[in-house]
Structure formats: C-alpha cells, structure tokens
Amino acid sequence: MSGQAKAFRPEPGALTRWLILGIVGLVFLVPIVAMGEFTLRRGLEGGYDFSRWIAVFSGGLTGEYKGVLTALGNSVVLAIVTVAVMLVILVPTMILVQLRFPYLRRAMEFLCLLPITIPAIVLVVGLAPVYSVIAKMFGSGVWTLSFAYGIIVLPYAYRAIQANLSAIDVVTLSEAARSLGAGWLTVLVRVLLPNLRRGILSASFISVAVVLGEYTIAALLNRVNLQTALVIVSKSDPFVAVIFALLALVFAFFLLLAIGRVGAPRRSRREPAASITAPAAVTPTGASS
Amino acid sequence: MADTLVSVVAPLEGVEPAAVQARRPESSRRAAFTVPSFLGLVPFAAYILLFLGLPTAIALFTGFLDGTGSFSLTNIEALADPLIVSTFGNSIGLSALTAVIGSVVGAACCYALIGTNPTGLLRSVVDSASGVLAQFGGVMLAFAFVATIGIQGMVTVYLRDSLGINIFADGVWLYELPGLILPYIYFQVPLMIITFLPALEGLKPQWAEANASLGGSRATYWWRIGIPVLTPSFLGCLLLLFANAFSSFATAAALTSQGSQIVPLQIRSALTSETVLGRENLAGALALGMIVVMVIVMTLYSLLMKRSAKWQR
Structure with missing residues (x-):
C-alpha cells in the first residue's frame, strides 16, 4: 500500500502498526481500567480512595x-x-x-x-x-x-x-x-x-x-x-x-x-x-x- | 610368529563370547522390559478412561434414557422443540458473530505484529495478555464488563453524565443475550492473536523476495501470495473461535441472572432443576447436541489446518 521501496517486506509501516495496536490496545484496556476505577469509588459521596482495598487486606483470614x-x-x-x-x-x-x-x-x-x-x-x-x-x-x-x-x-x-x-x-x-x-x-x-x-x-x-x-x-x-x-x-x-x-x-x-x-x-x-x-x-x- | 598370532587372535576370541554375553542379557532385558513398559501406559489410560471417556459416554448416553432409566428417544426428540432450537440458534448466532468480529480484529492485530521481535517486550506483553484474556478470564471478564458497561459502569456513567447518552435507554441489555457480545469479543480477539500469529510467521521471507524480484508490489504480495496462503489458517482460526464461544460457559453464567438464552446455560438449568420442558435427562440430550456441533466444527478445523500445514514445511 505504501511505496515500492519496501515492497519485499510484508510487515506494515510503523504508522499502520501503531495505529492498529494502539486502538485495539486502548479499547482492550478500558474494561481493566474500569475494574480499577470501580474498586476505588468511595460510595455515595463520590471521589476515590483505597478504603475497599485496605478493608480486604486488613481483615485477614x-x-x-x-x-x-x-x-x-x-x-x-x-x-x-x-x-x-x-x-x-x-x-x-x-x-x-x-x-x-x-x-x-x-x-x-x-x-x-x-x-x-x-x-x-x-x-x-x-x-x-x-x-x-x-x-x-x-x-x-x-x-x-x-x-x-x-x-x-x-x-x-x-x-x-x-x-x-x-x-x-x-x-x-x-x-x-x-x-x-x-x-x-x-x-x-x-x-x-x-x-x-x-x-x-x-x-x-x-x-x-x-x-x-x-x-x-x-x-x-x-x-x-x-x-x-x-x-x-x-x-x-x-x-x-x-x-x-x-x-x-x-x-x-x-x-x-x-x-x-x-x-x-x-x-x-x-x-x-x-x-x-x-x-x-x-x-x-x-x-x- | 604363531605365538604372536595366537596372542593377536586370542583376545579377539576372548572378546567374542564376552560381547555376545554382554549383548544377550541386554536383549533379554529388553524383551523383559517391553512387557512391563506396556504396564507403564496403564495409569494414563485408566485416568483418561475414567475422567474423560466415562463422563463423555455418560453425558451422551443419558440423553437416550427417560426418567425411569429405560431407553427412549423422547429427550432426543426434545431437541426439536422450538425452545431448544431457538437456544441452539442463539448460541450459534452469538458464536458466529463474535467469531467473525474476533477473527477480523485479531487478524488485524497479527498483521500489525509482523516483524516485531518475538522475544521483545511488546510481544511478551501481547502474548501474556492474550493468554490471560483468551483462556483464563471467564467469570472475571463478566465482572470487568459490569464495571465498564453495567448500570453504574465507568463507560455507562461517563456517556450518561458527559454526553447525555443512555446506553440502556431501551432497557438493560447487559444481562441478556446482547450483553454477551462484547465480553465474548473481548476473549475472542486475544484467542485469534494467539492462534493466527504463528500462521503469519510461517510466511516465508523468500516469497516476499520472489514477489519483489518479479516486480510485484506490496498489494500484489498480499493479494497473490499472502491472502491465498493464509486463507485456510484464517478460516481454521475462525472455526476455532466459533467452537470457543460455543462451548464457553463461565462468562455467561456470571453475567446473566435469569433465563437460559444459550445452550450451556440451558444445560445448567437442566442439571440443577431438571424441569426444562418437564423432562429429566434433558441435559444429556443437550450435551449430545453440543458435541455434534463441536465435532463438526473441529473436524472442519483440522481439515483446514492440514491444508494450511502444506505451506509451513
């Protein structure tokens, strides 16, 4: 698709490569980020903190x-x-x-x-x-x-x-x-x-x-x-x-x-x-x- | 002279019986070994028989039994019930849709990964992330999507508060059949990357060189060489993705609260309540139906893979 100079290399150009990987990567990151965001929510008053994480690990067995x-x-x-x-x-x-x-x-x-x-x-x-x-x-x-x-x-x-x-x-x-x-x-x-x-x-x-x-x-x-x-x-x-x-x-x-x-x-x-x-x-x- | 001759020959003569002697116990030990070495296969064979063969046989066989344990075809006939047929339709439709989307997006990612260092950081991360999402996510992917596009999910809230778009304007679809599409794509794309990337790496550099030396362009390379060579693998991977979605249970089980819109969920309700369509042993008949679909798909898959293997020698 781009110039003929690189015609004998089947690999994509840097722009194409990073465009595809970037878009798919970002979309696939959304649910993971959303999980993180979800666990940091501070209940009804809004805002974020680590209280839920602390609660999970402080209780122990x-x-x-x-x-x-x-x-x-x-x-x-x-x-x-x-x-x-x-x-x-x-x-x-x-x-x-x-x-x-x-x-x-x-x-x-x-x-x-x-x-x-x-x-x-x-x-x-x-x-x-x-x-x-x-x-x-x-x-x-x-x-x-x-x-x-x-x-x-x-x-x-x-x-x-x-x-x-x-x-x-x-x-x-x-x-x-x-x-x-x-x-x-x-x-x-x-x-x-x-x-x-x-x-x-x-x-x-x-x-x-x-x-x-x-x-x-x-x-x-x-x-x-x-x-x-x-x-x-x-x-x-x-x-x-x-x-x-x-x-x-x-x-x-x-x-x-x-x-x-x-x-x-x-x-x-x-x-x-x-x-x-x-x-x-x-x-x-x-x-x- | 004679002495020296003897002394030269004698050790040889002495060696001969020794060699024979040495060989004999060896061969007899071998003969003795083959009998117990067959026994070495027994634990594995027994294990496979007990935990793979027997359960599969039971699963398929119970479909032919009625409530009292005698042979009957009523459960098999139940597979023709409109409810069951539509469930199989849902399963096949969902699997086909997510397999097509997953294989196209996954193939694009594989294309983007051509020429990257296989041991580099990028590939290690992509490989591991794909492995996790494709094969070990299950229940956890359902949670991820509840946190993303659930009623209080990050994306839902953002779209609602910032852009005024309510993705659930027509009712909450996440916990029903349409809600499975996004999570399924989320594990189909990584599976495509894992399975299709080796095929792309099998493209020989010589082909690209031959194409270039004959005056071909990049477009010629892909249309005349790349795509024809890769088509069987691509279709094979597509079938594998279909099979993967068709047999997947955990994500759907964790996500859908009620109803059994796909076959695995219907097997669950048949197993736990035994009242689907008022029949017992329906789980067996459903399992039989699933196996039939899986065997067809996997047979086609292995045929396509045999074909694509031609180019990989």
Missing part, C-alpha cells in the same frame, strides 16, 4: 472476606494437586511413548487434545455421577476436583511438554545414559527430567493459571473454589469481587509472562507462544512445529 480467602486456599490446593496429577500421570507417559511406543504418538496427541472438543459443560454432565462415586471413596474434599482439572489442563500441558520433548533427542540421551550403566530410574530423574525442566515448568504454570480461573466444573458440582466464591460474593459485595478478579487477572498475566521468559533464552519464540496455544496444537503437524 478472620475478616468478613474469610469466604473468599478460604476459596482462594481451595483453589491453591486444587492447583497444587492438579500439577501433581499432571506430573505423575502425564509426564512419565509422554516420555514412555516417546521412547518405547513412537507409533502411539499420534494417538496420544489426539487423546490429549480431545478436551478442546468436549466442552467443560458437557463433561460436567457426565462427571456428576462419577463424582458421586468418588465422594463415597475419597470423601467430598475439594481436592478430588483435581482429577477433573487434570483433564481440562491436558491440552495445555501436553502442548508445553511436547514442544520440549520434540526439541531434545530423548532416545539418544537415554541410550547414552543406559550404556554408561544407568538404571531406568536414574535415566528418568537425572537425565530426562532436567532436560524437560522448561516444558514441565511451562506446563505447571499454565495448569495453575487454568485451575485458578476454572468455574464451570466447580460450580456445577457444587464445590467452592475462587471463581465460584467470587460469583457468590459479587451478589452482595461487587466491589470485593472485582478487587479479587483484578488481582487474579494480574497474577495470571505475570504467570504467563514468566512462562514466556522461561521459554525465551533458547529457541526463543515458538515455545512460549505455542505452549499457551492449546487450540493451535490441534494442527496435525503441531507437535513438532
């Missing part, structure tokens, strides 16, 4: 926002258990498939990306009876929800770990270690896991972010987590709900920023971008991109 803080605690427990489920069940299986059953890779990819096609709201219809059995076996502790959350984070976690797994030569590494006399446990713990640190870390962070933002399953199975508590609080005290929502969004933002940084030093861009791009992972060639 015994204050009137105890419910939300307990729910936050529940969500943290869920995040930890979900990451544990992922580490114990998904990671060894992926390594095993990579090493021993390469012909199962496509099947594994299909399974791990399946939760994208099955909406959480559909899953929950079938999870209700499953969870009534689980409640009898393990009690109705909130942590049991992590089994369902493990499924929800599967596409994200798979994507992050697979990107890392494809980048290293697992077979050569483990054969080298085996020929030097290492047992399989040593190979796993001292050779493979350190090489997969980056992918595992990304997968864990993403899982934490997903679990902290999860609402559908907890709400319909009548469990209390951060999001369900926020919805309940918002009915009586919308200001507090917005404060916590704002904090959670900012926290998730920095968590993802950290993933980008974790992935950055080496093969710069693909890893972080791909790892939060679970849907793009449906691409058949996605695993090795």
Whole structure:
C-alpha cells in the first residue's frame, strides 16, 4: 500500500502498526481500567480512595472476606494437586511413548487434545455421577476436583511438554545414559527430567493459571473454589469481587509472562507462544512445529 | 610368529563370547522390559478412561434414557422443540458473530505484529495478555464488563453524565443475550492473536523476495501470495473461535441472572432443576447436541489446518 521501496517486506509501516495496536490496545484496556476505577469509588459521596482495598487486606483470614480467602486456599490446593496429577500421570507417559511406543504418538496427541472438543459443560454432565462415586471413596474434599482439572489442563500441558520433548533427542540421551550403566530410574530423574525442566515448568504454570480461573466444573458440582466464591460474593459485595478478579487477572498475566521468559533464552519464540496455544496444537503437524 | 598370532587372535576370541554375553542379557532385558513398559501406559489410560471417556459416554448416553432409566428417544426428540432450537440458534448466532468480529480484529492485530521481535517486550506483553484474556478470564471478564458497561459502569456513567447518552435507554441489555457480545469479543480477539500469529510467521521471507524480484508490489504480495496462503489458517482460526464461544460457559453464567438464552446455560438449568420442558435427562440430550456441533466444527478445523500445514514445511 505504501511505496515500492519496501515492497519485499510484508510487515506494515510503523504508522499502520501503531495505529492498529494502539486502538485495539486502548479499547482492550478500558474494561481493566474500569475494574480499577470501580474498586476505588468511595460510595455515595463520590471521589476515590483505597478504603475497599485496605478493608480486604486488613481483615485477614478472620475478616468478613474469610469466604473468599478460604476459596482462594481451595483453589491453591486444587492447583497444587492438579500439577501433581499432571506430573505423575502425564509426564512419565509422554516420555514412555516417546521412547518405547513412537507409533502411539499420534494417538496420544489426539487423546490429549480431545478436551478442546468436549466442552467443560458437557463433561460436567457426565462427571456428576462419577463424582458421586468418588465422594463415597475419597470423601467430598475439594481436592478430588483435581482429577477433573487434570483433564481440562491436558491440552495445555501436553502442548508445553511436547514442544520440549520434540526439541531434545530423548532416545539418544537415554541410550547414552543406559550404556554408561544407568538404571531406568536414574535415566528418568537425572537425565530426562532436567532436560524437560522448561516444558514441565511451562506446563505447571499454565495448569495453575487454568485451575485458578476454572468455574464451570466447580460450580456445577457444587464445590467452592475462587471463581465460584467470587460469583457468590459479587451478589452482595461487587466491589470485593472485582478487587479479587483484578488481582487474579494480574497474577495470571505475570504467570504467563514468566512462562514466556522461561521459554525465551533458547529457541526463543515458538515455545512460549505455542505452549499457551492449546487450540493451535490441534494442527496435525503441531507437535513438532 | 604363531605365538604372536595366537596372542593377536586370542583376545579377539576372548572378546567374542564376552560381547555376545554382554549383548544377550541386554536383549533379554529388553524383551523383559517391553512387557512391563506396556504396564507403564496403564495409569494414563485408566485416568483418561475414567475422567474423560466415562463422563463423555455418560453425558451422551443419558440423553437416550427417560426418567425411569429405560431407553427412549423422547429427550432426543426434545431437541426439536422450538425452545431448544431457538437456544441452539442463539448460541450459534452469538458464536458466529463474535467469531467473525474476533477473527477480523485479531487478524488485524497479527498483521500489525509482523516483524516485531518475538522475544521483545511488546510481544511478551501481547502474548501474556492474550493468554490471560483468551483462556483464563471467564467469570472475571463478566465482572470487568459490569464495571465498564453495567448500570453504574465507568463507560455507562461517563456517556450518561458527559454526553447525555443512555446506553440502556431501551432497557438493560447487559444481562441478556446482547450483553454477551462484547465480553465474548473481548476473549475472542486475544484467542485469534494467539492462534493466527504463528500462521503469519510461517510466511516465508523468500516469497516476499520472489514477489519483489518479479516486480510485484506490496498489494500484489498480499493479494497473490499472502491472502491465498493464509486463507485456510484464517478460516481454521475462525472455526476455532466459533467452537470457543460455543462451548464457553463461565462468562455467561456470571453475567446473566435469569433465563437460559444459550445452550450451556440451558444445560445448567437442566442439571440443577431438571424441569426444562418437564423432562429429566434433558441435559444429556443437550450435551449430545453440543458435541455434534463441536465435532463438526473441529473436524472442519483440522481439515483446514492440514491444508494450511502444506505451506509451513
């Protein structure tokens, strides 16, 4: 559209670029700013102050926002258990498939990306009876929800770990270690896991972010987590709900920023971008991109 | 001579059995290993079966049961009920509208991001912000829009007090179907950025150079190379956005106080009250309907992605 001198570069001119990014960025900032503005309002007399923020944090665990803080605690427990489920069940299986059953890779990819096609709201219809059995076996502790959350984070976690797994030569590494006399446990713990640190870390962070933002399953199975508590609080005290929502969004933002940084030093861009791009992972060639 | 010959050969002879010996336990250990290594797949398989396979099967199967637990098609027939049909229509309409707007705006942002440093600050911030809004917002986005265009929202108040425009002159629409459009666009655009940007980065610089050396302009580049190559990915991302909106529940659940204008909300009321249209197990039939739509959309998506992958080798 502009001169021919730059014709062999598909990128936009600086003006076009900043015009588009500026307008979209500003529009997208409005709701976030509005959340901030909303929490600083001083009630009927108008004006702004930090009283609501102070009230939330001064009460501590015994204050009137105890419910939300307990729910936050529940969500943290869920995040930890979900990451544990992922580490114990998904990671060894992926390594095993990579090493021993390469012909199962496509099947594994299909399974791990399946939760994208099955909406959480559909899953929950079938999870209700499953969870009534689980409640009898393990009690109705909130942590049991992590089994369902493990499924929800599967596409994200798979994507992050697979990107890392494809980048290293697992077979050569483990054969080298085996020929030097290492047992399989040593190979796993001292050779493979350190090489997969980056992918595992990304997968864990993403899982934490997903679990902290999860609402559908907890709400319909009548469990209390951060999001369900926020919805309940918002009915009586919308200001507090917005404060916590704002904090959670900012926290998730920095968590993802950290993933980008974790992935950055080496093969710069693909890893972080791909790892939060679970849907793009449906691409058949996605695993090795 | 013979001695030296022997001494040369002897170690070789001695090595041979040792090598065979060394190889044998290795191979037998391998053979022994393959049996338990299959067992290594069991925990994952069992987990997937129990928490993905079983719930999905139950969700789909219950649609075929009536209140007493025997097989019937009445719930499936209920999918043809005008109320359900209009709910599916609402869901599909909302998803299509927000997918189209989201993909166009998102593609424009991706275009603007071409040529920026992938590890630079701008891209890190855009990536993270997109990730948060596209995938983890849910309930919190509903709050954001209540604070923005709610009855006391920042924008509502500003427009009312400063410009004299009342956006709710015809009634408060934020908590009904039209109110979902803006929040949905708010998570669709970031999802488009996340999914479409890799496709734009797959455009090879050689193509631009070839275009330039053959005397093509920027317009020729986009019309003859860029757009044709990117069309399958763009359509694929559009479908993905559709699927994303269609299956999304949290934002709508937190925003709409009453009524079930979209399918996920209707599943909720079917699950919690069991009195939608006076039928039990309707949730199962609705879930089946959703899955059918999702499978069609995602199959088309993967076909388009297969096609777009051609150019990315």
